[in-house]
Amino acid sequence: MHAVSVITGVAMPLARSNVDTDQIIPAVFLKRVTKTGFEDALFYSWRQDPDFVLNQPEYTGAKILVAGPDFGTGSSREHAVWALRDYGFDAVLSSRFGDIFRGNSGKQGLLAAQLSEADIEKIWAAIDEAPGREISVDLITKTVSVGDLRLPFAIDDYTRWRLLEGLDDIGLTLRSEAEITEFESRRASWRPKTLPVK
Amino acid sequence: MSEVRARTLAEKVWDDHVVVKGEDGTPDLLYIDLHLVHEVTSPQAFDGLRAAGRPVRRPDLTIATEDHNTPTLAINRPIADATSRLQIDTLRANAKEFGVRLHSLGDVEQGIVHVVGPQLGLTMPGVTVVCGDSHTSTHGAFGAMAFGIGTSEVEHVLATQTLPLKPFKTMAITVEGTLRPGVSAKDIILAVIAKIGTGGGQGYVLEYRGSAIRALSMDGRMTVCNMSIEAGARAGMVAPDETTFEYLKGRPHAPEGADWDDAIEYWKTLVTDDTAVFDAEVFLNADELEPFVTWGTNPGQGVSLSENVPDPSLIADPNDRANAERALEYMALTANTPMKEIAVDAVFMGSCTNSRIEDLRAFASIIKGQKKADNVRVMVVPGSARVRIEAEAEGIDKIVEEFGAEWRFAGCSMCLGMNPDQLAPGERCASTSNRNFEGRQGKGGRTHLVSPQVAAATAIRGTLSSPWDLQAELADAGATSKAV
Numbered sequence: 001m002h003a004v005s006v007i008t009g010v011a012m013p014l015a016r017s018n019v020d021t022d023q024i025i026p027a028v029f030l031k032r033v034t035k036t037g038f039e040d041a042l043f044y045s046w047r048q049d050p051d052f053v054l055n056q057p058e059y060t061g062a063k064i065l066v067a068g069p070d071f072g073t074g075s076s077r078e079h080a081v082w083a084l085r086d087y088g089f090d091a092v093l094s095s096r097f098g099d100i101f102r103g104n105s106g107k108q109g110l111l112a113a114q115l116s117e118a119d120i121e122k123i124w125a126a127i128d129e130a131p132g133r134e135i136s137v138d139l140i141t142k143t144v145s146v147g148d149l150r151l152p153f154a155i156d157d158y159t160r161w162r163l164l165e166g167l168d169d170i171g172l173t174l175r176s177e178a179e180i181t182e183f184e185s186r187r188a189s190w191r192p193k194t195l196p197v198k
Numbered sequence: 199m200s201e202v203r204a205r206t207l208a209e210k211v212w213d214d215h216v217v218v219k220g221e222d223g224t225p226d227l228l229y230i231d232l233h234l235v236h237e238v239t240s241p242q243a244f245d246g247l248r249a250a251g252r253p254v255r256r257p258d259l260t261i262a263t264e265d266h267n268t269p270t271l272a273i274n275r276p277i278a279d280a281t282s283r284l285q286i287d288t289l290r291a292n293a294k295e296f297g298v299r300l301h302s303l304g305d306v307e308q309g310i311v312h313v314v315g316p317q318l319g320l321t322m323p324g325v326t327v328v329c330g331d332s333h334t335s336t337h338g339a340f341g342a343m344a345f346g347i348g349t350s351e352v353e354h355v356l357a358t359q360t361l362p363l364k365p366f367k368t369m370a371i372t373v374e375g376t377l378r379p380g381v382s383a384k385d386i387i388l389a390v391i392a393k394i395g396t397g398g399g400q401g402y403v404l405e406y407r408g409s410a411i412r413a414l415s416m417d418g419r420m421t422v423c424n425m426s427i428e429a430g431a432r433a434g435m436v437a438p439d440e441t442t443f444e445y446l447k448g449r450p451h452a453p454e455g456a457d458w459d460d461a462i463e464y465w466k467t468l469v470t471d472d473t474a475v476f477d478a479e480v481f482l483n484a485d486e487l488e489p490f491v492t493w494g495t496n497p498g499q500g501v502s503l504s505e506n507v508p509d510p511s512l513i514a515d516p517n518d519r520a521n522a523e524r525a526l527e528y529m530a531l532t533a534n535t536p537m538k539e540i541a542v543d544a545v546f547m548g549s550c551t552n553s554r555i556e557d558l559r560a561f562a563s564i565i566k567g568q569k570k571a572d573n574v575r576v577m578v579v580p581g582s583a584r585v586r587i588e589a590e591a592e593g594i595d596k597i598v599e600e601f602g603a604e605w606r607f608a609g610c611s612m613c614l615g616m617n618p619d620q621l622a623p624g625e626r627c628a629s630t631s632n633r634n635f636e637g638r639q640g641k642g643g644r645t646h647l648v649s650p651q652v653a654a655a656t657a658i659r660g661t662l663s664s665p666w667d668l669q670a671e672l673a674d675a676g677a678t679s680k681a682v
Contacts, residue, residue: 016524017517018396018496022635027614031267031281033241033288035349045637068517070397073430073496074633075614076332077239078348096397099432100332100346107350117517156364157223169350170250173358176218176227180360183217183229190453190461192232192320194299195258198450 001109003166004139007090009063011135011146012053013124019067020074021101025083027075038083058132066123067094072101072112081108091137093144093153095120106159107169113137113153115144122149139164204471206368207437208403211343211468215326217360225362231325233355234311235262235298237289238616239330243353244292256359257297261320262289265310266616268303270579270606282617296356309582309608312336312550316420317584319449323438323465328355333550333632335426339419340446341438341468343403346427366403366433367477370470373410375484380665382560383418384552384630384649386410386482387425388490388500394480396498399431402478405470406436410484416445417556424551425632428497437469489664491537492634492647494525499634501537503652503664509533528636529644530624537662540646542626545576545603545657546639547650549613549631553581555588557630557650562594564654564665565601571660576603577619579611603657615640628656 029041046052053059065084071094072080081104084092091111105112115123126146127133136145137153139160144151162169173180205213218227233256240262247254254260267282277283286303293300301307307314312333315321321337327344328334330352337344351361371390391398404426411419419436426434436442443462446452453461470476488502499522501508510522510533526533531540547553547561558580570576578598580586586608589595595605612619613631615638621627623642630653631638634645646662655663 015520017521020496020633020635022614022633022638026637026641027266027616030238030616031279031285033245033285035242035245045641070400070430073396074332074427074635076330076346076348078242078330078350081348096400098430099400100348100427104348104350107348158220158225158362158364169362170252170354170357173227173354173360173362176360179218179227180229180358184359187229188460188464190457190464192322192325192451193258194232194261194320194451197299 001166001168004090004109004111004163006136006138006140007063007111008136009090009134010059010061010132011064011066011123011127012059012062013127014053014065014067015124017068018070018073021072021077021080021098022074024072024080025077030077030079035082036086038079039086042083042087061088063088063090064135064137065089065092066120066127067092069095069117071097073098076100078104078108081105081110085110093120093123106162109163111137111139111163113144113155115151115153119151122151204473206470206474206476207341207405207435207468208343208366208368211324211326212365214324220364225364227360228326228363230328230355230359230361231259232315232320232327233260234315234327234329234334235260235352236265236311236331237285238266239349240292240352241285241288242349243356244296246353247296247356252357254296254298254356259359260298260356262293262298262300263308263311263314264289264303266610266614268609269617270609270611270619273303273607306583309584310550310553310610312424313554313581313585316340317449317582319446319452322446322452322461323442324468328361332427333424335432335434336420336424336550338423338426338433338435339416340442341435341465343433343435345432367401369399369402369404369431369478369480370476371404371406371480371482372408373406373482373484374408375410376413377410377484377487380651381487381489382649382651383414383421385487385490386484387422388492388497388647389482389487390480391425391429391498392500393482394429396428396496397430399426399429402431404429404431404434406434411436412439415556416441417554420554421551425497428632438465489649489652491652491662493529493531493537494522495528495634495636497632497634497647499525500647503537503662505537507531507533507535507537538667540662541660542574542628542646542656542662544621544625544627545574545653546612546627546629546631547577547653548579548581548611550581550610551632552630552650553579553585555585558585558589558594561650561654562597564651564668565657566597568601568658570602570657574657574660576601576657577606577612578603579606580608582608612639614638628653628662
């Protein structure tokens with residue numbers, strides 16, 4: 001995973017709440033067996049509407065999505081993160097995220113930054129004044145900068161550390177190989193086993 | 199004597215799976231007892247293993263089934279859709295290469311992953327269960343800690359049989375009282391979600407408690423736990439009891455002999471201690487519950503069937519108001535319309551929420567001897583091949599067909615329309631599934647979430663209806679005949 005520190009780029013507003021992962025990427029695109037190439041599937045239904053924000057020229061090349069509350073609820077599909085990432089987004093800002101989506105983001109180097117709803121609205125207002133403006137998301141100081149505004153965001157320390165270091169989770173876990181093996185040696189015999197088939 | 203901290207059910211199960219305790223903000227490393235796999239969220243995970251040269255650490259704790267893409271008609275023919283076929287073929291190749299047990303289309307154990315695990319007796323109290331599917335919360339009905347994960351985590355579990363995770367907060371959902379006839383587990387969970395909202399459970403594991411939950415069968419408890427994710431919670435649990443043990447005993451993978459005795463002894467400790475404290479508590483009165491239905495495009499947008507479509511202008515929160523206005527536009531509904539005046543084009547009876555044998559029995563008992571409404575297509579999709587066989591042994595397939603409905607093969611089907619079972623744009627459906635998101639059942643499709651009982655009554659009347667409406671009609675007919 002690539003390391004993340006400061007992301008600067010065009011911020012795109014998505015002033016809707018409860019954007020579930022079915023809206024981020026409909027199920028029909030989940031049939032692929034690859035992990036890339038999902039950019040055309042992002043917000044597939046909504047982007048059929050020429051007025052949808054993704055289709056506005058000032059947001060071409062946007063890197064930061066500024067979303068309403070409860071972003072990424074619903075289905076566990078990591079494809080939602082892949083689609084955002086493939087499209088070019090490096091960060092999503094919201095006042096609340098679906099738990100699984102937030103976890104998936106952390107695994108793929110997509111920064112999910114939690115701000116207060118009031119601060120999200122300040123960013124929307126700032127974008128409204130100057131559509132296409134760039135903002136900056138600093139993971140080191142946990143701050144979003146919009147012009148002169150400095151807005152704090154929350155992210156759990158462990159995810160922040162992993163993102164800053166670009167660390168691979170599986171590699172980290174395998175450092176505990178001895179502990180896993182020891183735990184397995186104590187596993188009660190009544191606990192489920194799928195093999196042999198009964 | 200050492201002090202033992204009072205703990206909730208969730209905390210007990212969690213503590214018993216900690217391989218390495220996290221320190222200074224790092225997560226715990228949690229052992230996973232059972233990993234369920236399906237074709238949609240696994241291909242990229244197996245690719246990751248291959249690229250890193252890693253094996254599946256515990257094939258004996260892993261089981262795969264084909265469900266999301268599988269057709270529910272003509273299952274002996276090759277899958278027509280090339281991308282669906284590729285995904286199924288990829289799972290078959292991966293299962294073979296990595297030594298993972300797989301139940302393919304046509305196999306007697308094939309079915310929706312969340313129906314298959316419990317029915318094999320693999321899902322049991324006090325275990326950890328994960329799957330690349332958010333409805334993994336279903337398995338919490340047994341007192342298991344079960345939650346959905348993303349594909350990166352699927353790869354992680356395949357490689358290490360563990361996950362780094364921080365403990366969830368705990369929320370008690372206490373439902374006291376007695377459900378009236380015609381009101382079911384589905385109505386409980388829809389009412390819970392309407393009460394706490396789609397984000398209300400974020401960061402929590404929910405524990406469903408109280409007399410109304412205790413009175414539910416395992417199938418009913420699974421329906422409740424299944425939709426925990428729709429309230430934002432990754433997991434929902436019910437403490438195991440005699441109902442749980444009775445369900446498990448004798449199932450293919452349930453413990454036997456001395457193992458069974460050991461297991462029971464441990465399982466009986468899996469209750470929240472009297473003095474344990476939850477981080478949040480919610481109460482619901484089962485006596486007052488009516489059949490429930492959603493009107494909007496998220497599962498929190500629901501009302502009792504006897505109510506009207508809400509008026510967004512009366513919603514105080516601007517975000518919620520805008521969301522409701524958008525939802526009504528998508529759903530083509532007008533504020534203040536009685537829910538029962540809404541006519542549907544389709545009824546879907548199935549999904550991991552409501553496709554077990556009891557769900558089918560409830561549906562069949564209402565439609566038996568009736569004819570479906572004209573212009574409504576009705577599809578009944580059992581959750582697994584086993585459920586289908588069991589239902590056929592009881593004659594449910596005949597009842598369904600005589601009603602004018604379609605009796606299909608097992609799978610996720612029209613819950614998410616990855617196979618050909620989809621709504622056409624603009625079609626309206628009463629569905630026993632779990633998500634009424636825009637386009638969930640097919641692009642432009644409109645979904646009303648309901649119980650099997652409401653699905654059955656709706657299929658008969660053609661408008662959103664509760665079983666009570668059928669009884670009222672019968673009573674009216676009786677009164678009329680007396681008058682004559």
